[in-house]
Amino acid sequence: MINFKTVEYKNFLSVGSSPIKIDFANSRSTLIVGHNGSGKSLMLDALSFALFGKPHRAINKPQLVNSINGKKCEVTVEFSIGTKEYKIVRGIRPNIFEIWVDGEMINQESHSRDYQKLLETNILKLNHKSFHQVVVLGSSNFIPFMQLPAWQRRAVIEDLLDISIFSKMNHVLKESSGKLKDKLTKAEHELDLIK
Numbered sequence: 211m212i213n214f215k216t217v218e219y220k221n222f223l224s225v226g227s228s229p230i231k232i233d234f235a236n237s238r239s240t241l242i243v244g245h246n247g248s249g250k251s252l253m254l255d256a257l258s259f260a261l262f263g264k265p266h267r268a269i270n271k272p273q274l275v276n277s278i279n280g281k282k283c284e285v286t287v288e289f290s291i292g293t294k295e296y297k298i299v300r301g302i303r304p305n306i307f308e309i310w311v312d313g314e315m316i317n318q319e320s321h322s323r324d325y326q327k328l329l330e331t332n333i334l335k336l337n338h339k340s341f342h343q344v345v346v347l348g349s350s351n352f353i354p355f356m357q358l359p360a361w362q363r364r365a366v367i368e369d370l371l372d373i374s375i376f377s378k379m380n381h382v383l384k385e386s387s388g389k390l391k392d393k394l395t396k397a398e399h400e401l402d403l404i405k
Contacts, residue, residue, distance in 0.1 A: 215288040219256040221276040260287040260300045262338040275302050340369040
């Protein structure tokens with residue numbers, strides 16, 4: 211289970227160069243309330259951006275950078291899973307993407323997509339869609355589970371139960387079945403020619 215500890219952001223959307231830090235570790239649960247435009251959804255955008263490289267709401271990535279400062283947009287999220295402590299740092303202008311585990315940064319030699327995949331599959335065990343279906347309930351773009359298309363429901367369940375191997379096995383079996391059907395058709399055709 212992911213236990214969020216802090217989220218900190220600066221030069222992110224309407225937030226300027228003075229960072230805002232929200233500490234989730236002070237109590238077992240945190241309730242965030244406020245008037246419209248006070249930054250509740252902005253905090254979810256920051257959390258989503260740090261973890262998945264895209265905001266919670268439908269906002270283009272270049273629009274995430276504070277329009278007045280125009281640079282040094284940075285979001286840091288700290289959380290724990292079991293006994294391991296994680297810190298994710300992501301930024302725009304300059305582009306930053308760092309994953310820290312127990313105080314040591316994971317090797318960044320791979321492509322950023324591979325680095326993101328490592329974060330989603332090995333650490334979070336959630337993709338962006340599952341994050342919004344499970345973690346960010348009741349939001350403006352939340353779609354009830356049963357209203358999702360079948361393939362998205364399957365993906366959410368596979369993420370939650372960590373059983374995506376069965377979809378991969380199904381894909382391999384379908385390919386094998388298709389090849390066998392082609393061989394059977396070819397054999398039947400050759401048999402007809404021999405007759």
